[in-house]
Amino acid sequence: MREEKSELDIDNLTGIVSELQQEVQLIKNEVGKLRLNTLIEKLHVFIENSEEQFKNMKQDIYTQKQDIEQLKQSLPKNLSRRPSEFRQLQKMLQSVKQNETIRNPTNKFTPTKVEITSIKSKYRRP
Numbered sequence: 001m002r003e004e005k006s007e008l009d010i011d012n013l014t015g016i017v018s019e020l021q022q023e024v025q026l027i028k029n030e031v032g033k034l035r036l037n038t039l040i041e042k043l044h045v046f047i048e049n050s051e052e053q054f055k056n057m058k059q060d061i062y063t064q065k066q067d068i069e070q071l072k073q074s075l076p077k078n079l080s081r082r083p084s085e086f087r088q089l090q091k092m093l094q095s096v097k098q099n100e101t102i103r104n105p106t107n108k109f110t111p112t113k114v115e116i117t118s119i120k121s122k123y124r125r126p
């Protein structure tokens with residue numbers, strides 16, 4: 001009788017242990033799901049924030065484009081570009097040449113003499 005009772009106790013304990021193992025496994029699964037759900041929620045928040053930032057950046061770009069267009073429209077359209085100093089000198093030389101040809105009609109092709117002098121320095125390179 002004692003043996004039968006011991007066997008029943010062992011069977012009961014074995015059943016209780018296996019139930020506990022199943023409950024522990026269920027708890028582990030629930031915790032895993034909670035962690036996964038938390039991670040998924042955090043990802044959703046991150047994506048929503050990123051989308052909001054992207055929308056804000058697009059809006060900023062659009063606003064800046066409008067500002068640029070307004071600035072372009074407010075500037076006078078007939079802005080004359082100032083010629084470079086080289087072009088100014090070139091035009092001066094051309095006008096001098098034209099004046100010379102007008103004053104000297106017999107010598108239409110007299111070359112204009114230009115002398116280039118160099119500046120010598122007292123110091124020489126070693």
